[in-house]
Amino acid sequence: MEELSIDLLLDAVARYQKEGLDSIKKAYLLAEKLHDGQKRQSGEPYIIHPLSVAFILSQMHADTDTICAALLHDTIEDSSITKEEIALLFNPQVAKLVDGVTKISKLNFSSKEEQNLANTRKIILSLTEDVRIIIIKLADRLHNMRTLQYKSRFKQQENALETLELFAPLAYYLGAYTIKNELEDLSLRYLEPKLYDNYQKKRQKLEKDAKNILLTTKDHIQEKLEEHKINNHIQIRIKNIFGLYKKLDAGYSLNTIHDLFALKVITEKVEDCYLSLGLIHSIYPPINERFKDYICNPKTNYYQSLHTTIYGENNRLVQIQIRTQDMDKIANYGIMTYFDLYQGQTREIMQEKLKRYQFYHSLLEIDEVLGDNQDFVKQVKRELFTEKVHTFTPDGDIIELPKGSSIIDFAYSLSEDIGNTMIGACVNGSMVPIEEYTLKTKDRVHIITDELAYGPKEKWYHLAKTTRAKKLIKSFQEKEHLNR
Ligand code: MN
Numbered sequence: 001m002e003e004l005s006i007d008l009l010l011d012a013v014a015r016y017q018k019e020g021l022d023s024i025k026k027a028y029l030l031a032e033k034l035h036d037g038q039k040r041q042s043g044e045p046y047i048i049h050p051l052s053v054a055f056i057l058s059q060m061h062a063d064t065d066t067i068c069a070a071l072l073h074d075t076i077e078d079s080s081i082t083k084e085e086i087a088l089l090f091n092p093q094v095a096k097l098v099d100g101v102t103k104i105s106k107l108n109f110s111s112k113e114e115q116n117l118a119n120t121r122k123i124i125l126s127l128t129e130d131v132r133i134i135i136i137k138l139a140d141r142l143h144n145m146r147t148l149q150y151k152s153r154f155k156q157q158e159n160a161l162e163t164l165e166l167f168a169p170l171a172y173y174l175g176a177y178t179i180k181n182e183l184e185d186l187s188l189r190y191l192e193p194k195l196y197d198n199y200q201k202k203r204q205k206l207e208k209d210a211k212n213i214l215l216t217t218k219d220h221i222q223e224k225l226e227e228h229k230i231n232n233h234i235q236i237r238i239k240n241i242f243g244l245y246k247k248l249d250a251g252y253s254l255n256t257i258h259d260l261f262a263l264k265v266i267t268e269k270v271e272d273c274y275l276s277l278g279l280i281h282s283i284y285p286p287i288n289e290r291f292k293d294y295i296c297n298p299k300t301n302y303y304q305s306l307h308t309t310i311y312g313e314n315n316r317l318v319q320i321q322i323r324t325q326d327m328d329k330i331a332n333y334g335i336m337t338y339f340d341l342y343q344g345q346t347r348e349i350m351q352e353k354l355k356r357y358q359f360y361h362s363l364l365e366i367d368e369v370l371g372d373n374q375d376f377v378k379q380v381k382r383e384l385f386t387e388k389v390h391t392f393t394p395d396g397d398i399i400e401l402p403k404g405s406s407i408i409d410f411a412y413s414l415s416e417d418i419g420n421t422m423i424g425a426c427v428n429g430s431m432v433p434i435e436e437y438t439l440k441t442k443d444r445v446h447i448i449t450d451e452l453a454y455g456p457k458e459k460w461y462h463l464a465k466t467t468r469a470k471k472l473i474k475s476f477q478e479k480e481h482l483n484r
Contacts, residue, residue: 004051012058013067017343020064023090024054027068030089034079041150049143050074056139060333061340065090065347066132069097073136076102093347100126100133101140117373124380125367128360131350134170135336138179141167145186160190169385173359175301175334184242199241199248206254207238210261210316217284217312218263221320224279225265230272235264237321258290258309259319266328270295273322277306280320284310287317293396295323300358300400303331358400359384366467383466391443399445405465407434408456411447412469419469420456420476421449435463455480 006028010021031050038046054070062070068090075081076098087095104123126133145163148156164187171180189196218234225232239247239260247257254260265280267273273295290309298304305323312318321331329337335353342349354360362384370376387403391410401409407427411434412419425434426446435457439445456473464470 004048004055006051009051009055009058009067012055016061016340017064020067023064024067024071027071027090027094028054030081031071031075034075034081038078040147042147046074046078049147052143053136053139056142057136060336061343062132062135062336063339063343063345063347065093065097065345066136066339068094069101069132070136070139072098073101073140074105077105093345096130097133097136100130101136104133104137112374114373117377121367121373121376124363128354128364129351130347131174131335131354132347134174138167138171138174138176142179142183145183148186148190156190160187163187164191165385171334173301173357173384174336175299175303175330175357176332176336177303177334178332181240181242185240188242188245195245196241199245203238203241203244206260210238213313213316214261214263214318217316217318220283220313221263221265221280224283225276228275228279230276230279231268232272232276233266235266237262237264255317258287258317261316262319262321264328265320265322266325267322268324270324273306273324276322277308277320280310280322281308284312284318286310290319294398295327297397299398301334302353302356303334305331362467365471369467369471379467389439389441389443391439391441391445394444394446401439402465405439406463407432407437407439407445407447408460408464408473409466409469410439410445412464412472413466414447416472418447418449419472421451421453422447422456423450423453424448435459 006025009028010024013024014021028047028051032047035046035050040046040049050071050073053073054067057066057070072086072094076083076086083095083099086098100123103119103126141163144159148159151159163183168180168183168187171177171183185196188199214236218236222232222234239257239262244257244260247260248254265273265276267276287309290307292307294303294305294307304327305321307319307321309317309319323331326337326341329340333340335350335357338350338353339346363380366376366379366383370379383402388400389403389405391399391401393399393414399410399413401413407425408419408422411422411425422434425432425437425448427437427439427443429444455476458477461470461473461477464473
């Protein structure tokens, strides 16, 4: 690769916008001056780091303020410049972004000190004011993880663990799967180097062995779609190393992982997605229960696609993901895609779009209910930075809940009314005791309600795991109390 320079960055930006190049150049020169004499552990001049972060963001077509802030992101921390000075030299938005990123760097998710807890809360909530702070931080973390080989063994493990616990889930919540996958693989590489090598080799072998089968399957599908005049572009994808490790570690065997190999079919129009699905099923038989329509029912991070798993050439299981170009961009970069879909300064648009993400609402709810900083951080970890189960309504809508959630959590995630009038529940066709059942991924849950029900029982409050359920149960109990 050509060595990174400010000219390369300016070229990259000029490819998607004409404005802002002067400000970007100015931010670069200032950062270079402020970091003068500082070196990275690799021995390179420090400026190469902010420049790389800005370059990563330019690949997502980030706006001028975001690129400027990326160039300046370590200056408040590492030099004498202040937020106010940056505001005067650029604008208050750039200053807020740099300040926000600086605060996140001090984040310590596992600390128990009040000062840290208060800080953690502020940082997490900064997302609800300007998500671009988190986006810059993700690019910063990505570059640091890519260059982690120069750090001490202790620092490597510490950073890798924090990345796995905090930043990879954040990337997932924002729908940026490309970033999530890379962060996970890099974390595993430093946390479990031997295991990583092992799985990397395994993956290479799988790739080699399946190559011809995948290419033939791809050609057949392409031929069929072209026969029906559906413009398309097909990519082959193999599960990332971390994903492979998780599946095999959970006891799956290579032949039973339904999405080990995938073909991404990118079409022009939504209706072509559905037509393609039918055509593909007409040549390769699908596994019935594996079909999912995430176009009609997007995931909670706004991922959209049709999924089906087929028996491809030689009866090899291949997952097929069918989506439009815009959906594909969103599948790769999540909310960052709106940089590209709406040019110019994108803060307002992004904050508006963010309201569609479940993560945003969960955070605000936890903030509203829990005053104590320690309780807040604990609950965010327990509810958001934890494993999830994916359950379904009878209509096939996905309900994502933290692992260990109950029927009570499910009912209240649908609506306050459904929770308050619930008298029973059917899971996968059988009645279950609502106070005892723990939800599992793929459960299809039908809540039975009765308008005359007395309302939530007192102990439901303790059985609920999610903040939403607890909040709604409490509010019912308080209203009851007033009516008495
Ligand atoms: Mn940095």
